[in-house]
Every structure is written in structure tokens, then in C-alpha cells.
Amino acid sequence: MTASLLDVEDLTVDFEGFKALDGMSLHLEPTSVRVLIGPNGAGKSTLCDAIIGRVHPTSGKVVFKGKNITSLPEYEIVRKGICRKFQTPGVLENLTVAENLALSARSRRECWRSFGWTLSGEARVRAEETLELIGLTEKRNQLAGELSHGQKQWLEIGMVVASDADVLLLDEPAAGMSHSEAAQTAELIRRLSLRHSFLVIDHDMTFVAQLEAPVSVMHMGRLLKEGTLEEVRNDPQVAAVYLGRVKEVDRACA
Numbered sequence: 001m002t003a004s005l006l007d008v009e010d011l012t013v014d015f016e017g018f019k020a021l022d023g024m025s026l027h028l029e030p031t032s033v034r035v036l037i038g039p040n041g042a043g044k045s046t047l048c049d050a051i052i053g054r055v056h057p058t059s060g061k062v063v064f065k066g067k068n069i070t071s072l073p074e075y076e077i078v079r080k081g082i083c084r085k086f087q088t089p090g091v092l093e094n095l096t097v098a099e100n101l102a103l104s105a106r107s108r109r110e111c112w113r114s115f116g117w118t119l120s121g122e123a124r125v126r127a128e129e130t131l132e133l134i135g136l137t138e139k140r141n142q143l144a145g146e147l148s149h150g151q152k153q154w155l156e157i158g159m160v161v162a163s164d165a166d167v168l169l170l171d172e173p174a175a176g177m178s179h180s181e182a183a184q185t186a187e188l189i190r191r192l193s194l195r196h197s198f199l200v201i202d203h204d205m206t207f208v209a210q211l212e213a214p215v216s217v218m219h220m221g222r223l224l225k226e227g228t229l230e231e232v233r234n235d236p237q238v239a240a241v242y243l244g245r246v247k248e249v250d251r252a253c254a
């Protein structure tokens with residue numbers, strides 16, 4: 001069995017008596033992709049909040065690289081190598097694509113000098129590689145604000161990658177994208193998973209199928225089922241919690 005990079009063990013988050021997480025467990029291996037699905041309100045975003053230290057669990061633990069990180073503040077968890085990306089792109093619109101990437105690389109170990117970014121040789125090569133990976137080499141000198149929605153999302157994924165995070169938590173990265181942009185995003189995540197691990201939350205089953213990754217299904221704050229998309233689709237409990245939405249799962253596996 002492969003050693004885990006991130007282990008969520010029996011995590012419970014209580015919002016004044018309401019258990020948004022109720023004994024949730026999940027494991028993420030190094031350089032892998034795992035998809036997290038579940039009906040609205042299942043607790044998917046709360047799980048990300050709990051992993052990154054934004055909400056504090058009442059019981060259970062989060063273990064990263066063998067260390068218990070449950071009680072750490074968010075900035076320390078980020079520094080250790082877990083990053084969360086939100087649905088809205090968080091790029092700096094008045095900086096160029098290359099400057100946004102340089103800024104995120106710098107946030108870990110680079111330096112700022114007068115009016116120019118100085119990057120070490122290694123970081124520069126890394127920034128070039130990242131530009132290539134996210135398909136934005138041609139747009140490197142364009143202002144981030146001029147990019148399409150999909151391109152902004154890719155830039156932000158690239159920024160997280162440039163910061164050297166081991167684990168990326170992506171909450172609905174393909175929301176608001178065209179079919180072709182979503183397909184390119186799935187391809188980008190698959191390529192980046194050679195170096196990083198991804199937990200990807202999404203409702204779009206076509207996009208989920210394109211990730212070709214194991215799926216965890218959440219319901220009422222806990223893990224309902226894990227398996228391939230096909231296995232999850234054929235599970236009667238999953239069908240029951242999704243009700244009408246199960247048709248989307250069917251279509252994606254057809």
C-alpha cells in the first residue's frame with residue numbers, strides 16, 4: 001500500500017450544534033488526484049476549510065507528511081505545503097502573467113528588489129516550465145486582468161504550483177468554464193499530478209470523468225463511498241442521495 005501524504009481521520013466540525021463534518025475520513029497519496037463529490041451541503045468545502053486550518057474541528061485529526069497539523073494556524077499549514085484555491089480566481093489583475101507567477105514563487109523564497117522581480121536561476125526555470133504547463137507562455141507579458149475566465153483559473157493553479165505546494169485543494173475549479181476549458185483544466189491537473197497531489201471538488205460529472213481519478217462521495221458530513229467513478233455510479237446508496245442528480249453520474253460513465 002502506498003504511504004499517504006495527507007490523512008483526514010474521523011474529523012468532526014460542529015457549527016453550534018450542527019455537524020457540518022461528522023466523522024469524515026479521507027486519504028491522499030503523493031502525486032495523485034482524488035475527486036470529492038457529494039450533494040449541496042454535504043460538507044465538501046468545510047472539509048477543505050478544516051484541512052487548511054480555517055475552521056477548527058471538535059474531534060479527529062489531519063495528518064500531513066506524518067505530522068499532526070490539526071491545531072495549527074492557516075498560515076503555518078500553507079507554509080508546510082497545502083494550498084487551497086477558491087472558485088473565484090485570485091490573480092492580481094494589474095500585473096502580467098509572468099509577474100503573478102514570480103510573485104507566488106517569491107512568497108516562499110525569492111526577494112523583491114526596487115522595482116523588479118529577481119528570481120534565482122532555479123526559480124526562473126521553474127516559472128518558465130509553469131508557464132508552458134498552464135499554456136500561457138504566449139501571454140506571459142499580458143495583464144492578468146485581460147485573460148479569459150479559464151485562463152485566469154489556470155494562472156492561479158500555476159501560481160500555487162510555482163509556490164511549490166505539495167497538496168492543492170481545488171474547490172470547483174471548472175465552475176463557469178466552457179466544456180473545452182474544463183477539459184483543458186482536467187488535462188492540466190492530470191499533468192501537474194506528476195509532481196503534486198490534488199483534491200478536486202466538483203459537481204460537473206463530465207469534468208470529473210475527465211480527471212480519471214478515484215472518487216470519494218460525501219453525504220451529511222461523512223464519507224459515503226469511495227471507488228472509481230463507475231463503482232460510485234453503481235452504488236445504490238450514492239444513487240439514493242443524489243436522487244435526480246444520479247442521471248449526471250450515469251451520463252459521465254456512459
Ligand SMILES: Nc1ncnc2c1ncn2[C@@H]1O[C@H](COP(=O)(O)OP(=O)(O)OP(=O)(O)O)[C@@H](O)[C@H]1O
Binds near residue numbers: 015039046
Ligand atoms: N460557518 C458556518 N456556520 C454554520 N453552518 C455552516 C457554516 N459553513 C457551512 N455550514 C453548513 O455546513 C453544511 C456543509 O456546508 P459546505 O459548504 O461544506 O457544503 P458543500 O458540500 O461544500 O456544498 P456545495 O456543494 O453547495 O458547495 C451546510 O449545511 C452549510 O450550511
Ligand SMILES: [Mg+2]
Binds near residue numbers: 044045046171
Ligand atoms: Mg462547497
